[in-house]
Amino acid sequence: MMDHSPLLLAHLLKWRVKRYWFLDSNKMKRYLLLLTAFLLQQLAFGQLIERNFFGHLEYSSRNGEYKALLEKNVFDNLIFTDNQQNNITFEKKYLHQEYGDMLKNEREERMFLMDLVRQYRRETNYKATYEIDIFDKLIIQDNRDYKLEIGEDIFGNVTRTESINGRRMAFTREKNGGLSYESTTEKASLRKDIFGHWIYEDSRQNKLEFGKATWDRLIHKYGGNEVIFNQLMNELLFFKDTRKTRNRR
Structure with missing residues (x-):
């Protein structure tokens, strides 16, 4: 209990x-x-959560129709399974990086199982893995054509690549604060030039240049480069209506 x-x-x-x-x-x-x-x-x-004979946490609904198990295998991976053929694997290195020692606490482990039950009890035959590879890259992938990878390239830039139903999207956060986005059909970037101006460009031929005073006001309003970049892409790149190309200073 x-x-x-x-x-x-x-x-x-x-x-x-x-x-x-x-x-x-x-x-x-x-x-x-x-x-x-x-x-x-x-x-x-x-x-409704109890430990079984092997020390693993088990959940059973009051009517007994739904059952789930959270077990630790010989590699110290946590594996969530249920009677609806769902199977979610959290590998040891991922658990350590994301949760530390938190899941060694009884209450936190039970809450972890509760969250999984709520998330997957209406799913069927869903399988996913959460892992950190040998290059310290976070990888999440499932059996429904989804894959997420987050890590660093050889230059120390943070990269995030996401594939959904065959459509690939890649974000890069550069060490100097620059940002770039690339998908199967679209591109955009936000970088600072040698004069200290921030320049946004995308594959729809939009180009905006922001001086320091303007950029400082945007930072004050939105809080950071990534939020501004997303806002610009939503306004200029992702909208599918016919817009005039913008070129401002």
Whole structure:
């Protein structure tokens, strides 16, 4: 059983109320109802999780129709399986990098299983792996033509490559702050020139140049280069309506 006592739940509820005292009464009522439902769900899930003879966590729905297992194999990988033929493998190196020692805690391990149950109990025959390869690259892939790779190239630039149903998209964050995007049909980049101006260009022949004062205002508004880059691509590259080519200074 989860280690939530009624006293702890009441304390948590009061803390949440204080934290969101600025909500109006109707919003507060809705919030409290949602929070109560969430906490009850947490308790219900926890009561349905037990350790089996081998020390692995098992989940069984109250009607017994859905069952799931979280087990550790001889390589210290965590494997989630259920009776709907779903199979999710989290390799040891990935677990260490993403969670550290957190999953060695009983409560955290149970919550990890609960999250997987909620995520996959309506799926069938889904298989995925989460791993860190020998080059320290994060790789997530499944049996539905999806693959994600995040790592560094030989120049120390951070790269993110995503393939969805045969469509490949690659993002690169350069050490000097520059950004680039490339897909099967589109390209875009955001880089600083020798004069300190930021220049956005894409495969639709759009080109925008931002001086320091303008760029500082954008940073203040959006918070960072990546957010600005995404905003520019959404406005200029990904929209499929007919736009005039822009060239500004």
